[in-house]
Structures are given as structure tokens and as C-alpha cells.
Amino acid sequence: MKRILILLFISAFALSCKKFLDTKPTDSLAPANYYNTEAEINAALTGVYDILGKSATYGRNLYFEMDVADDAFIAQPNWTQDIAVYNYSPSDVKINDTWTALYNGVNRANMLLESIDKANMDATKKNIARGEALFLRAYYFFVLTTNWGNVPLRLSSTKMPSDVNFANTPYKTIYEQIVKDMETAAELVNPTTAYPHAGRITKSVVWGILARVNLKMAGAPLNDLSRYNEVIKWAEKVKGAGHSLNPSYSQVFINMCQNKYDTKESIWEVEFNKKNDLSEEEGAVGSINGIAATASLGFSYGLKHTTDSYYRSFEDGDLRRDWNISPYYYAADNSRIGYGPTQIYNRYDAKWRREYEVATPKFNSSTTINFPLLRYADVLLMLAEAENEINGPTTKAFDAINEVRRRAFGKTLASFEMVKSVTVSTGGTNYTVAPTVTLTGGGGTGAKATATVSSGRVTAVYITDMGTGYTSAPTISFTGGYATNAPVATGATASAVLTNTQTANHDLSITNTTDDVAFRNAVRKERSFELAYEGLRRFDLVRWGQFTSSMENIARDIIATAPTAYSYAARAGQNVTEKDNLFAIPASEISLNKLIIQNKGW
Numbered sequence: 305m306k307r308i309l310i311l312l313f314i315s316a317f318a319l320s321c322k323k324f325l326d327t328k329p330t331d332s333l334a335p336a337n338y339y340n341t342e343a344e345i346n347a348a349l350t351g352v353y354d355i356l357g358k359s360a361t362y363g364r365n366l367y368f369e370m371d372v373a374d375d376a377f378i379a380q381p382n383w384t385q386d387i388a389v390y391n392y393s394p395s396d397v398k399i400n401d402t403w404t405a406l407y408n409g410v411n412r413a414n415m416l417l418e419s420i421d422k423a424n425m426d427a428t429k430k431n432i433a434r435g436e437a438l439f440l441r442a443y444y445f446f447v448l449t450t451n452w453g454n455v456p457l458r459l460s461s462t463k464m465p466s467d468v469n470f471a472n473t474p475y476k477t478i479y480e481q482i483v484k485d486m487e488t489a490a491e492l493v494n495p496t497t498a499y500p501h502a503g504r505i506t507k508s509v510v511w512g513i514l515a516r517v518n519l520k521m522a523g524a525p526l527n528d529l530s531r532y533n534e535v536i537k538w539a540e541k542v543k544g545a546g547h548s549l550n551p552s553y554s555q556v557f558i559n560m561c562q563n564k565y566d567t568k569e570s571i572w573e574v575e576f577n578k579k580n581d582l583s584e585e586e587g588a589v590g591s592i593n594g595i596a597a598t599a600s601l602g603f604s605y606g607l608k609h610t611t612d613s614y615y616r617s618f619e620d621g622d623l624r625r626d627w628n629i630s631p632y633y634y635a636a637d638n639s640r641i642g643y644g645p646t647q648i649y650n651r652y653d654a655k656w657r658r659e660y661e662v663a664t665p666k667f668n669s670s671t672t673i674n675f676p677l678l679r680y681a682d683v684l685l686m687l688a689e690a691e692n693e694i695n696g697p698t699t700k701a702f703d704a705i706n707e708v709r710r711r712a713f714g715k716t717l718a719s720f721e722m723v724k725s726v727t728v729s730t731g732g733t734n735y736t737v738a739p740t741v742t743l744t745g746g747g748g749t750g751a752k753a754t755a756t757v758s759s760g761r762v763t764a765v766y767i768t769d770m771g772t773g774y775t776s777a778p779t780i781s782f783t784g785g786y787a788t789n790a791p792v793a794t795g796a797t798a799s800a801v802l803t804n805t806q807t808a809n810h811d812l813s814i815t816n817t818t819d820d821v822a823f824r825n826a827v828r829k830e831r832s833f834e835l836a837y838e839g840l841r842r843f844d845l846v847r848w849g850q851f852t853s854s855m856e857n858i859a860r861d862i863i864a865t866a867p868t869a870y871s872y873a874a875r876a877g878q879n880v881t882e883k884d885n886l887f888a889i890p891a892s893e894i895s896l897n898k899l900i901i902q903n904k905g906w
Contacts, residue, residue, distance in 0.1 A: 435492025523847030602658025642766025714805030731761030
């Protein structure tokens with residue numbers, strides 16, 4: 305995806321050193337010989353950002369490998385000994401790679417922060433760079449402590465190869481440093497309006513992540529309930545900065561596929577790009593997840609499938625269900641084939657669909673699709689959750705959650721009725737293959753459907769695209785459905801049903817959500833619907849103290865509901881124990897660092 309700031313660190317580093325090497329020969333890029341100019345500071349800052357796009361972080365691991373099994377999706381049949389099914393050892397390569405990448409980010413930030421004052425550059429620009437580096441260091445520590453617990457807090461750069469022995473730092477100390485650094489950064493960085501893209505750290509990014517940090521501090525393991533007040537404070541700062549939801553939920557993710565920014569909604573994204581037919585960053589959004597597809601459409605492995613309980617947890621009319629979870633699969637010719645009502649485990653995580661990707665050529669193993677780290681919908685739900693925990697289900701709490709829900713049920717778009725379903729009235733005769741289904745009229749556009757046939761009759765029609773803008777039910781017609789020289793298929797009729805999103809009221813209120821417990825349960829469900837597959841579900845379950853029980857429950861549910869072909873999906877839940885609230889500290893770190901202590905249970 306096009307980017308303003310983030311370039312590959314090595315390239316930026318080499319370019320920024322060229323002028324320096326022309327004027328003062330050196331055999332070292334040590335801090336003493338670098339960080340002297342604005343160009344060198346910017347190159348070093350690019351190196352700090354660069355960690356976000358690595359395969360070990362948001363290029364793949366943090367939303368897939370290390371977040372692959374929760375109560376909303378399942379692992380693959382060949383995964384038996386893997387972190388994805390919570391059956392791994394501290395020697396797991398992915399654990400080591402992510403730990404190492406994050407600490408590399410910390411070290412790069414430390415080097416920059418230690419040297420930035422000597423740079424000859426505009427003071428305002430220097431402070432902006434300082435703020436971004438401070439925030440990123442704090443963010444990397446936040447990811448580390450969220451996943452590994454009491455990790456070493458390293459606030460100075462590595463000076464010698466032997467500088468490896470660091471003891472575990474208590475949670476409280478780590479979080480105090482994270483909050484301190486982020487609050488300082490908030491005063492230094494630019495507002496969101498300074499950039500036309502979402503790849504740069506801004507005040508809204510810092511405020512929103514501060515809300516997330518404090519939300520974690522209010523939950524397990526610290527359980528400091530006073531932090532909910534801080535969540536409210538920071539979330540309201542984001543709200544006051546003029547952010548708003550995109551009227552269409554699906555468009556948020558289509559925008560990411562189409563290289564479009566909407567910083568009012570998607571506040572912070574990890575950026576990925578292609579250059580000269582090479583991968584500039586290692587993004588796999590849409591290719592590792594997404595709807596399984598061949599190269600001609602935009603290759604996807606389709607490695608993430610939904611669970612029956614997650615699919616059925618959506619309320620009737622919630623438009624997010626059929627965007628988060630695929631209502632169709634691709635045939636060999638890339639046409640869409642709708643799933644039947646019993647085909648639940650077949651369905652994919654479909655949030656990012658490569659059919660919408662515009663950058664070419666489309667590579668098999670990497671994509672240009674950005675990954676969102678902070679969306680305004682998340683901020684609203686954090687505000688609703690924290691307000692309820694402090695003051696109960698107040699007007700402020702209801703307003704925040706209902707803003708998200710109204711979009712989910714299509715209330716934010718004028719003339720936005722869609723085609724919800726199609727009912728077959730008459731099956732007809734002589735159908736040997738599925739006929740083409742056409743929807744016409746009704747004042748809208750874009751609705752698509754596929755049919756199934758059995759015993760010469762059309763037995764069902766499944767929606768593959770609900771379309772938009774319908775004011776009345778469109779007309780359904782069938783063409784084809786028979787082989788050459790075979791009797792003509794004829795007589796099938798069907799009628800369409802609209803969603804009625806404009807007339808239904810799905811708001812929560814004190815009459816249907818009567819106390820803080822009911823609201824707590826409602827906002828927790830809302831987070832699972834809104835933020836599915838964005839790497840936050842495991843984070844939520846752990847801080848709520850529900851991770852182990854949720855995984856055990858989903859394993860039992862899968863055993864009870866999944867077809868035999870998908871029985872393997874219960875493995876992750878069957879393997880989980882209390883130790884899995886944290887990942888194992890990598891064996892490589894244990895062997896090198898004589899002061900660190902392994903997490904309990906490992």
C-alpha cells in the first residue's frame with residue numbers, strides 16, 4: 305500500500321548514510337557516527353516503525369500464528385503440535401521470532417532516544433520524532449507484557465554482545481513505564497489531521513492505545529479497577545478529536561484492500577507495500593486468512609474458519625456476520641457459490657477479500673492490504689465498557705455502544721435495504737445443474753445469489769452479495785440449468801426478502817439491558833462481533849479472566865456440533881490450560897539470559 309513514512313529500514317539507512325560517507329569516512333554505523341542530521345533521525349525512526357510490518361509481528365504472527373485459535377475460529381487439520389493449537393514447546397520458532405522482533409524494536413527505539421538530542425534539526429521535528437519513538441517503545445513493551453507477562457524492561461540500548469542478562473520486571477513497573485512514555489508521547493506527536501494516511505503515530509493513536517493499555521490494567525492480572533477512569537479519559541479525547549464511523553462496516557475493510565485511507569474510522573494501520581515486483585514488507589492480510597482463492601483472483605490459503613457457536617451468536621439482521629464470515633466460496637471460474645444453512649464450519653474469516661485488492665501484480669504469499677491496529681469502533685466500545693464498570697449503564701455507555709450497533713444493523717446509511725434471503729416458491733422441472741440466478745428491479749443494485757438443484761428441481765437459493773439501496777424486493781429469475789440437447793429446464797420461481805434494517809430498532813436501552821451485568825455481557829459480545837479476526841479476541845478473553853473457560857467451552861461445542869470432517873477443530877480448546885494465558889518465554893532467551901525466570905507451567 306502507498307505510504308508516506310514507512311520505508312524498508314535497510315534501504316532508508318543506506319540512503320541516509322550516503323552523504324555522510326562522502327564527507328567523513330567511517331567503518332562503523334555506531335551511534336557516535338550517526339543520528340547527526342534530520343535525514344539520519346528519520347531513517348532511524350523508520351527502523352523503529354519497521355518492526356510493525358515483520359512477519360513475526362503484524363505481517364503474520366500477531367493476528368494469525370499466535371492468535372489463531374479462540375472461540376471465533378479454528379485451526380487446520382494438520383496442526384497437531386503447534387502454537388496454533390496450544391501444543392508447543394518454548395523452542396517454538398514463532399515464539400522466538402516474535403519475542404526477538406519486539407525487543408529489536410525496543411532496542412532501535414532506545415538507540416534513537418539516547419542519541420536524538422545531538423541531531424542538528426528543527427526542534428519541533430525532533431520532538432515529534434522523540435514522541436513517536438517513545439510511543440513505539442512503549443507499544444512494543446505492551447505487546448510483550450500482554451503476551452509474556454513479567455518481561456525484562458530494557459530502557460537502554462544494547463552496548464555489548466554480552467549485554468544479555470536481565471531479570472523479569474513486575475507487571476506494575478512495566479505498565480507504569482508504558483503509561484508514562486505514552487503520556488509523554490501524546491504531548492509531542494502530531495494530530496491525526498497532519499497526515500493523509502494512517503501509518504504514522506498521532507495524538508489520536510496514542511490516546512486510543514492508552515485507553516487499551518488502561519483497559520488491560522483494569523483487568524487480569526493487575527485488576528486495578530481505578531484504571532477504568534483513565535480509559536474513559538483517553539477514549540473521550542479520541543472522540544473529541546472528530547473521529548467517526550464509516551457508515552458501512554464492510555467498506556472499512558474494502559478500503560484497506562483498495563489502498564484507501566479513512567483516518568476518521570481507521571486511526572492506525574500497519575502499512576504494507578510492493579515495489580519493483582518485490583515484497584517491501586511481509587504482509588499476508590487476505591492471503592493467509594480470507595476466502596480461499598486461486599492466483600487469478602488473488603491467492604488465499606483460507607486458513608481460518610469460523611465456529612458454529614460464533615456464527616450463530618450474531619443477532620438476526622447484523623450485517624457484520626456475513627462480512628466477517630464468508631457467505632460464499634469461489635468456484636474454479638472464480639464465481640461465487642453460496643453456502644447452505646448447515647455449512648458453517650466450511651466458512652472462512654472473510655474480513656479482507658482479495659477480490660477487492662487493486663495493487664498488481666497480486667503475489668501468492670503477500671499482499672498490499674493494511675492491518676488495522678486501532679479503529680474508532682474499538683474506542684467507542686472501550687468507552688462503553690469502562691463507563692459501565694464505573695457508573696453502570698449510563699446514557700454515555702448506551703450512546704457509545706449504540707453508535708457501533710446502529711452501523712452494524714444498517715441504520716447509518718440512507719436507502720440501505722439489502723436482500724436478506726430468497727425463498728423458492730416453485731422448484732420447476734428438468735434442472736440438471738444450478739441455473740443462473742438474476743435479481744432485477746427493487747430500486748437497488750449489486751445483489752447476487754446462487755441456486756442448488758436436486759431431483760430436477762431448484763431446491764434453494766443462497767445470497768452471495770446482499771447488494772444495497774433496495775426500496776422493494778427485487779424480482780428473481782432463473783436461466784439455464786440444463787445440458788445441451790437435454791430437455792429445457794423451466795418453471796422455477798422464487799421471491800426475495802429484504803433486511804428491513806431501516807425500520808428495525810436494535811438499540812440497547814435500560815429496558816432491555818437493565819443493569820451493569822447485562823451491559824457488561826452485551827459489550828463483551830459486541831466486541832466479538834465488531835473486532836473479530838483483528839487480533840484482539842484473545843487479549844479480551846485473558847483480561848476478562850475467561851480465556852481458559854471459553855476455550856474449554858468451544859471445544860465441547862465443536863465436538864457436539866461439528867461434522868466429523870471438522871472434529872479436529874476442538875484440539876486447541878482441549879489443549880488449553882491456565883498456563884496458556886501467557887506464552888512461554890523462548891528457550892533461546894532462557895539459555896542466554898541467566899537472570900530471567902520462565903513463566904509458570906513451562
